[in-house]
Amino acid sequence: MFIKVFKLIHRDAKTQARRGVIQTMHGQVQSPFFMPVATTATVKTMSCVDLYDMQSQIVLSNTYHLYLRPGLEIMEHVGGLHQFMNWDRPILTDSGGYQAFSLTKFRKITDEGIKFRSHVDGSMHFFTPEKVMDIQRVLGSDMVMPLDECSPYPCDHRQAIRGLKRTTEWAKRTKEHFHKTGMHKRGQRLFAIVQGSVYEDLRKRSAEELLALEVDAYAIGGVSVGETVKEMFEALNWVVPLLPKDKPRYFMGIGLPDQMVKAVGLGIDMFDCSIPTRYGRHGSAFTNRGKLNIRNSEFTKDLKPLDEDCDCPVCRNYSRCYIRHLLNMNEITGVRLMSYHNLYFYIKLMEKMRAAIEADDYESFQNKFFADYNSELVNF
Numbered sequence: 001m002f003i004k005v006f007k008l009i010h011r012d013a014k015t016q017a018r019r020g021v022i023q024t025m026h027g028q029v030q031s032p033f034f035m036p037v038a039t040t041a042t043v044k045t046m047s048c049v050d051l052y053d054m055q056s057q058i059v060l061s062n063t064y065h066l067y068l069r070p071g072l073e074i075m076e077h078v079g080g081l082h083q084f085m086n087w088d089r090p091i092l093t094d095s096g097g098y099q100a101f102s103l104t105k106f107r108k109i110t111d112e113g114i115k116f117r118s119h120v121d122g123s124m125h126f127f128t129p130e131k132v133m134d135i136q137r138v139l140g141s142d143m144v145m146p147l148d149e150c151s152p153y154p155c156d157h158r159q160a161i162r163g164l165k166r167t168t169e170w171a172k173r174t175k176e177h178f179h180k181t182g183m184h185k186r187g188q189r190l191f192a193i194v195q196g197s198v199y200e201d202l203r204k205r206s207a208e209e210l211l212a213l214e215v216d217a218y219a220i221g222g223v224s225v226g227e228t229v230k231e232m233f234e235a236l237n238w239v240v241p242l243l244p245k246d247k248p249r250y251f252m253g254i255g256l257p258d259q260m261v262k263a264v265g266l267g268i269d270m271f272d273c274s275i276p277t278r279y280g281r282h283g284s285a286f287t288n289r290g291k292l293n294i295r296n297s298e299f300t301k302d303l304k305p306l307d308e309d310c311d312c313p314v315c316r317n318y319s320r321c322y323i324r325h326l327l328n329m330n331e332i333t334g335v336r337l338m339s340y341h342n343l344y345f346y347i348k349l350m351e352k353m354r355a356a357i358e359a360d361d362y363e364s365f366q367n368k369f370f371a372d373y374n375s376e377l378v379n380f
Helices: 048-053 063-068 072-078 081-085 097-102 129-139 157-180 200-211 229-242 257-265 275-281 313-317 320-328 332-358 362-373
Strands: 006-011 018-024 027-031 033-035 059-062 091-094 107-109 114-117 124-127 189-194 217-220 249-251 270-272 284-287 290-293
Touching (some): 006 332, 018 332, 027 033, 033 332, 059 063, 063 091, 063 097, 063 124, 072 129, 081 091, 091 129, 097 107, 124 129, 129 157, 157 189, 189 200, 200 217, 200 229, 217 229, 229 257, 257 332, 257 362, 275 284, 275 332, 284 332, 313 332, 332 362
Parallel strands (some): 033 270, 059 091, 189 217, 217 249, 249 270
Antiparallel strands (some): 006 018, 018 027, 107 114, 114 124, 284 290
């Protein structure tokens, strides 16, 4: 349907940061960008109207959860995930493999796929690379992720090799089924996920094997699973130079603001994480000066907004002391206001990054952000 998935608009003069556009069935996505996580077809406490208002370009949903509830019968009945959510912008769906590993009390991984027991009702299910594609075909998502094996942390070299081999073989099967079933003709875009844990030789080997498949885009997976931030960025530094310059690059699952700023400077285009809403539910507000825990007593009489440099509706209309009161009273409005602000902060941060890249000023932007945010990443 589209001749090219990714169009490079500008490359920063002093860093590896790049500004691009990704073409999808449901419109363009300006990169670099952040995807709010709509795990079960909703971003927690947010409506699609909220997401439109804060100018979210895209959301991410979860194959595992949607397969279990509401299930494929309902998804087929309503015509796919976009219609179900009443969201007419792009959607990326992950494979659900990580959830099959992490949420279930019983799972068995073989070369064929993952057998697991539902965390909902205990029923048995089997995810193969082909089945995961079939589910995402029904969902109708714009960008689809293959089934992969995410090695745990820590793991030894031999265990990481096993996960790498399965990831490559499953990627081959995924691509074959993706084309056999015509998903490419519908305009869906297929990713491959680089694995290899914290081992440089395996990360490079995984990237090289997956590059031979020539899929639409590439992701770096198996990060933010317990390793140190230093190890996470080492994996990024090993892999990014090997990835195609004309295809999107997705750093899966990371989501602290300073980590995203750092990763964009190294050439990453895409991010997702539940951190903005999850931290918001527990009282943490992201600001240009760092993270604040609004539940703390120091904010009991604080009339300032969550972030004095933010123009979101929350910061324009409500004080820290009021939001603290709502959270301490377990009022859902408090959670909603915190989540809205944090997501808005993330989306506007990505806009600032795109502007800095276009101005060939990303290095200065990054250094100032790290200094204001009091980030330790300035030393990496």
